[in-house]
Structure formats: structure tokens, C-alpha cells
Amino acid sequence: MTDITCPQFTELESELIDEFVACFQENVEEIENALDQLDETPGDEALINELFRAMHSLKGNCRMVFLEPLVDVIHLMEELVSDMREGQRAYQPAYGLFFLALINEVETLIGDLVREGACSADHVELLRHSVETLAQAGPEALEAEVDRVRALLAGETPGQDEPPLASRLPRLFRLGECDDLALMQAMARQLDGLSVYRNDRTARELRLCQAINRHLGHPVDDGALEAAVLMHDVGMALVPHSIFNKTSELSRDERKQVEHHVAIGAQLLHKLGWEDAARIVLHHHEHFDGSGYPAGLSGEDIPLGARILSVVDTFLSVTQARADRSYKKSLFSAITEINAGAGRQYDPDIVEALNMAVRELYVSGASGAG
Secondary structure, three states: OOEEOOHHHHOOOHHHHHHHHHHHHHHHHHHHHHHHHHHHOOOOHHHHHHHHHHHHHHHHHHHHOOOHHHHHHHHHHHHHHHHHHOOOOOOOHHHHHHHHHHHHHHHHHHHHHHHHOOEEHHHHHHHHHHHHHHHHOOHHHHHHHHHHHHHHHOOOOOOOOOOOHHHOOOHHHOOOOOOHHHHHHHHHHHHHOOOHHHOOHHHHHHHHHHHHHHHOOOOOOHHHHHHHHHHOOHHHHHOOHHHHOOOOOOOHHHHHHHHOHHHHHHHHHHHHOOHHHHHHHHOOOOOOOOOOOOOOOOHHHOOHHHHHHHHHHHHHHHHOOEOOEOOOOOHHHHHHHHHHOEOOOEOHHHHHHHHHHHHHHHHHHHHHHO
16 A cells, blocks of 8 residues: 655644644534535535635635645535536535535544654545546436445445556546646745746745735635646746856846746646636736736736735745845845835735734744744
8 A cells, every 4th residue: 555645734833733724623613514504505605615715715725734644525616616606516415425424534534644754645546537538427417426425435345347446547647637826836835946046936925815815805716726826936947047147137128038938827727727817827927006917907917816916926926035136135125125116016905904914924933832
């Protein structure tokens, strides 16, 4: 049996793991509450949205502590709920039983990682395959399929038609089976691995963008925002290394090559059908006063998601070392610089939300850890 170790998770401080587990349990309670109410009123759109947000938070928390194999499983469940939000799938109580059964298995795997430092890769693959199989079941076969999956998760012998789990390739290598966000995550990880200056950059940007969006009341679709964060710098992978890692000022032609990266990411998202995310990526280097690129948009003509990503991109750029400078600015110096640009480069409302998000994620978190 193959094991998954997730060393970045198991090496976290015990207090941070305890905090994650507590948040995980809170998310599960939110999901349970939403499911209980949906069983009474299956067509309630507000409850479906509440379930989606709770599922999305569960996934985000797992990603923040480097539980990527489990993130993939939760994302597949989230996609089922997304289909319900879009009217492509009707909620039935059987889905609730299925979600709770899988979340219980995910919680068990997390417990194995905490106690033993490893969990079963075959078990993770079984969960992933279970969601993929259920997603293909028609409404008339749903209850029977849920019963079969729950029996399988309970340890009963699967039928002969079950694929050999240990021999299956990772989803990224199975053509037609890797969903959009999983592919975007893989591309972002590859980009972050190109330079020591981008270590864990995308995960940090995503966390901060989500926090800002939350402080603003979720005006930007969570899925579109996540896709934009994952893809906004993918075009930088096509910039020559001589430019990417240049320590001196860029020439005009070199700067144009760098600026083209927004078009690459935006066009890829457009081709995948992520229109809102594409617009966020295309315009995340616009300035509030109209002095940015590529279109010179200003004020509220700039997509809100792009205004959020703009301040976060700057914050991470100045608080991390870069090839063109050997130092990084302090958190407070970065905030001071961004606050000074409010109304010119940045949307003042987004800057205020950034201040609250940074206080929540960095200042309060640091004081709590002490």
C-alpha cells in the first residue's frame, strides 16, 4: 500500500495544526447545518450558496496547510455543489449523505496524518474516484450509487468493475479527467518553482485575495477569483530567463515582453470558458487613475477582482525578495507604500480591505502564535 506523507503539513507547529483542525470542524458544522436545512427545502438557492461557501472554505483551509491530495477530493465535491448553484443538478438528500460520508473519510485521513505522519494514497484515490463516479450518475440511479459508494467506503468488497486503484495515474496525467482548477493549480505550482523568489507565492496571494473579498462581502465570485490568482502570472513562464531574473532596469522592449504576460493568462482562461477570471487577469495591472496597462482603464471601469489582485500583487512583490533587489520591505513599509497609492494606483476601498486582511492574517495571527 502506498502512503501519502504531506511533510509540509506534518511539520507545522502543533498549535497551528490544532487551529486548522478546529476550523475544519467549524466548516463541517456549517456544511451539516446547510444539508439539514436543504433536506427540508431542497430548492433553496440561499442554502445551496451557503453550502458552496462552506465547502469552498473547507477546501481553502486544507490548501493553506498543504493538504493538496485532500484539496482535490473536496474540490470535486465542490463542483457538484457548483452544478447545483447553476441549475445543472438538483439537490437530493442522497447527496447530503454522500457529502457527509466523504467528509468523514477526509477527517479520518487528516487524523492519520496528524498521528502517524502518513495516510493511504489508495484511500485518497478511492475518495476521488467515488466523487467522479457519482458525478456521472443520473437522478434515477443516484440513491443506488450513493448506497454503493457508502458501502465501499465502509470497507465492503468492491465489485469487479472497480478499477485497480494502485495502478491508476494521477489525475493530471489522465487526459480528459483533470478539471480546470486542478490544471491551473499545477501550472501555478510549476511557475512558483521557476524562481526562489516565488516560493509559495501563489498560495499567499490566494489567501490574501480571498480575505479581502470576504471583508468586502464576497462581491467577486470565489471560483473566478481563485482561477484568476492561479493564472495571472502564468504568462511569466514564457518570459526569457534573462529578463525574468534581470537585476537592472528593463529596456522598453523587455518591459513590453513582460507586459504581454497578462494577455497569455487571460487568453488561456478565455479558451477554458472562465470569462470573469480572464478579465481579472487581463486588467490586474491597470491603475485606479488610468495610468496602468494594457487598456488604461480607471476607477470602477477596472473589474473589481482585478483591483483586488492589483494590491495583493504589489504587497507580495514588495514584502518578498526579488531578483532585482537583495532585500524585502517590512510588512508595515509595504502597507505604508500601498496606502500612499490609494486613489492613484489603487482603489481606496480595496486598500482599506487590504489593511483589515493583513491585520487579520499577519498581525493578529503573529500575536496569537506568540
